[in-house]
Amino acid sequence: xxxxxxxxxxxxxxxxxxxxxxxxxxxxxxxxxxxxxxxxxxxxxxxxxxxxxxxxxxxxxxxxxxxxxxxxxxxxxxxxxxxxxxxxxxxxxxxxxxxxxxxxxxxxxxxxxxxxxxxxxxxxxxxxxxxxxxxxxxxxxxxxxxxxxxxxxxxxxxxxxxxxxxxxxxxxxxxxxxxxxxxxxxxxxxxxxxxxxxxxxxxxxxxxxxxxxxxxxxxxxxxxxxxxxxxxxxxxxxxxxxxxxxxxxxxxxxxxxxxxxxxxxxxxxxxxxxxxxxxxxxxxxxxxxxxxxxxxxxxxxxxxxxxxxxxxxxxxxxxxxxxxxxxxxxxxxxxxxxxxxxxxxxxxxxxxxxxxxxxxxxxxxxxxxxxxxxxxxxxxxxxxxxxxxxxxxxxxxxxxxxxxxxxxxx
Amino acid sequence: xxxxxxxxxxxxxxxxxxxxxxxxxxxxxxxxxxxxxxxxxxxxxxxxxxxxxxxxxxxxxxxxxxxxxxxxxxxxxxxxxxxxxxxxxxxxxxxxxxxxxxxxxxxxxxxxxxxxxxxxxxxxxxxxxxxxxxxxxxxxxxxxxxxxxxx
Ligand SMILES: Cc1ncc(COP(=O)(O)O)c(C=O)c1O
Numbered sequence: 001x002x003x004x005x006x007x008x009x010x011x012x013x014x015x016x017x018x019x020x021x022x023x024x025x026x027x028x029x030x031x032x033x034x035x036x037x038x039x040x041x042x043x044x045x046x047x048x049x050x051x052x053x054x055x056x057x058x059x060x061x062x063x064x065x066x067x068x069x070x071x072x073x074x075x076x077x078x079x080x081x082x083x084x085x086x087x088x089x090x091x092x093x094x095x096x097x098x099x100x101x102x103x104x105x106x107x108x109x110x111x112x113x114x115x116x117x118x119x120x121x122x123x124x125x126x127x128x129x130x131x132x133x134x135x136x137x138x139x140x141x142x143x144x145x146x147x148x149x150x151x152x153x154x155x156x157x158x159x160x161x162x163x164x165x166x167x168x169x170x171x172x173x174x175x176x177x178x179x180x181x182x183x184x185x186x187x188x189x190x191x192x193x194x195x196x197x198x199x200x201x202x203x204x205x206x207x208x209x210x211x212x213x214x215x216x217x218x219x220x221x222x223x224x225x226x227x228x229x230x231x232x233x234x235x236x237x238x239x240x241x242x243x244x245x246x247x248x249x250x251x252x253x254x255x256x257x258x259x260x261x262x263x264x265x266x267x268x269x270x271x272x273x274x275x276x277x278x279x280x281x282x283x284x285x286x287x288x289x290x291x292x293x294x295x296x297x298x299x300x301x302x303x304x305x306x307x308x309x310x311x312x313x314x315x316x317x318x319x320x321x322x323x324x325x326x327x328x329x330x331x332x333x334x335x336x337x338x339x340x341x342x343x344x345x346x347x348x349x350x351x352x353x354x355x356x357x358x359x360x361x362x363x364x365x366x367x368x369x370x371x372x373x374x375x376x377x378x379x380x381x382x383x384x385x386x387x388x389x390x391x392x393x394x395x396x397x398x399x400x401x402x403x404x405x406x407x408x409x410x
Numbered sequence: 411x412x413x414x415x416x417x418x419x420x421x422x423x424x425x426x427x428x429x430x431x432x433x434x435x436x437x438x439x440x441x442x443x444x445x446x447x448x449x450x451x452x453x454x455x456x457x458x459x460x461x462x463x464x465x466x467x468x469x470x471x472x473x474x475x476x477x478x479x480x481x482x483x484x485x486x487x488x489x490x491x492x493x494x495x496x497x498x499x500x501x502x503x504x505x506x507x508x509x510x511x512x513x514x515x516x517x518x519x520x521x522x523x524x525x526x527x528x529x530x531x532x533x534x535x536x537x538x539x540x541x542x543x544x545x546x547x548x549x550x551x552x553x554x555x556x557x558x559x560x561x
Contacts, residue, residue: 346474346475346476346479347450347475348450348452348474348475348476348477348478348538348541349475349476349477352414352417352535352538353414356414363450364449364450364451365450365451369451372451378450378451378452378453378473378474379450379451379452403414407414407418407423408423408476
């Protein structure tokens with residue numbers, strides 16, 4: 001099936017908005033993605049016709065809301081090929097999913113003499129929860145370094161994993177686009193007796209995700225980066241692990257019984273879903289994965305590979321040595337996340353000039369300060385692509401960069 | 411949208427290209443403070459020598475965008491030789507120009523902004539106000555830093 005990408009683009013109402021008489025060129029999807037009308041309409045329809053509490057009331061409207069909520073869970077499970085919908089825990093976002101794993105699984109399993117292995121590519125969301133726990137429970141953090149082109153340097157992996165209890169790593173870097181060999185890393189972790197925790201927050205929006213093929217233990221992702229609303233994310237985990245873990249946040253919905261002298265927990269996933277969840281957002285999340293499924297993630301990935309190649313080639317031809325795109329050059333092992341240096345102009349100034357042309361890119365440390373230090377910079381400018389982008393967006397970026405040269409005197 | 415010429419005035423670009431008072435001072439006797447802009451990762455360190463309540467020397471280290479660097483450079487030139495109360499008044503006046511609420515009282519001493527007025531255009535680009543004020547907030551921290559002792 002060939003996809004008409006113009007039709008896909010037309011699904012996103014915001015891309016028709018103009019600022020100062022010109023359309024928006026949205027190249028910040030690595031930050032958060034735009035939403036198709038299918039998601040907006042699903043949330044709107046739910047609010048108009050079916051909104052009610054879930055899991056709490058006996059009347060039919062509440063039953064219907066609960067069914068739709070659980071059907072969204074089933075859609076999300078199918079999207080990442082989880083063996084069971086009960087293994088999908090809804091969280092606030094990927095950050096909360098990773099904190100849940102660290103606090104609950106890590107809290108129960110890590111102590112002095114233990115080690116957790118992370119990589120230099122990680123987002124703060126997959127660093128700080130481990131540092132917080134390490135400060136409390138006194139285990140060691142070890143780091144997988146990078147090669148010069150921004151891939152994981154796996155030379156010493158076996159040594160780093162020796163005696164480690166967990167290996168937590170990103171499936172796609174939000175700064176360099178690097179896509180590490182997840183299946184290989186999971187099996188290395190398992191060989192060493194460690195659990196494998198995958199931060200798929202950047203990967204899942206852009207690729208076919210198959211948690212069973214990865215053979216991973218925990219996988220975290222966020223709705224807002226994959227065409228769904230903000231406010232909800234998911235943790236997939238193996239049932240036997242989730243089942244054995246202590247609860248994370250306490251309150252309503254997560255209990256089987258509460259007495260004056262204690263409580264018992266509800267079964268997974270309710271055990272980890274205390275309080276009223278983001279009901280409408282979960283409905284939107286379900287609609288988002290159904291939307292992406294209707295296009296096909298293999299097709300999305302192919303579209304982005306071609307666009308990434310086009311971007312690297314176009315910017316390289318136009319600006320030669322004046323532009324450096326960080327991360328792997330091979331588009332098979334990277335996603336459409338393009339951090340670049342341009343003529344020594346500070347990323348903040350680049351983004352300011354690009355904004356004048358409605359080109360939206362992120363300038364900053366991308367919540368990956370340890371990686372910034374490895375790269376020897378404070379910040380980068382980053383253009384990130386998604387299924388609704390096309391070559392015209394890349395051309396607009398290339399044209400707008402000229403403006404930066406004008407001001408800063410090259 | 412306001413034009414970029416409001417933001418990138420020639421004098422700002424001049425301070426960005428040739429920043430004044432770059433470097434470090436030995437601590438002690440100087441005092442220093444570090445500032446971070448969490449938005450963009452910029453880092454700045456301000457070193458101050460204060461003798462008899464007069465800022466006798468100031469140095470700026472760190473990296474940042476054109477606005478944060480030029481603001482730091484102009485700040486360093488403006489505060490050198492001023493008394494501490496004058497410097498505090500200048501900080502207040504500058505932050506006022508950046509439309510930051512500095513309380514009802516006007517600065518106690520009226521210090522002219524001079525070249526710093528070139529940064530006025532930043533107000534039209536609210537995202538950049540933090541860039542322009544980074545050096546100034548760090549300066550306040552350096553002023554309030556404990557006076558180092560040699561022992
Ligand atoms: C690789 C990676 N991990 C985790 C996160 C955190 O996602 P969220 O802010 O949705 O929790 C992000 C978001 O930028 C990310 O890029």
